[in-house]
Amino acid sequence: NAGVTQTPKFRVLKTGQSMTLLCAQDMNHEYMYWYRQDPGMGLRLIHYSVGEGTTAKGEVPDGYNVSRLKKQNFLLGLESAAPSQTSVYFCATGQQLAKNIQYFGAGTRLSVL
């Protein structure tokens, strides 16, 4: 049982390049979240989804887009990467009836040069 799987684990981009981070879950959870983790800032919510075909903005959505075309996948896109987007990105999932508990992936470390 894989749980929450994030790909890739590491990536280095040049300013202006684009990329997509994939979060895949096999727990049949309705809720999915994308966070970024920066030193001294804790985790900040970028976007989230409460079900297939839905997305909503979190605390820091600028410069990111997301899609939830399938229940098990939540994609985070950077259309034109900037050095300020250098961070560790975490995906998390949760159940609608128990949305108080989140399950996290291992993270993606992204550097934008």
Next chain:
Amino acid sequence: GDSVTQMEGPVTLSEEAFLTINCTYTATGYPSLFWYVQYPGEGLQLLLKATKADDKGSNKGFEATYRKETTSFHLEKGSVQVSDSAVYFCALGPTSTGNQFYFGTGTSLTVIP
């Protein structure tokens, strides 16, 4: 808005010492409170939770009590081990009308033999 203020780190303790990590919160409504732990190179894992005032969450020797009168949820452990070395995050869960979590900045704990 809702927020979490967590004790600054890093914290270094000797094995078998007593641990306290302070956490206070600001919230509308009556959210659940959580402590998550992050081991090096991994995603966050739920350590314990409390869903209402005066509840005590406990796990692996760690405890925290939901104090509504002081808006606090301090993490304690009576005797830390080297294996407890990690980053600890206090978090505020979604209220009945919301979907968002709020995380503290994290406290790094190192336990030395």
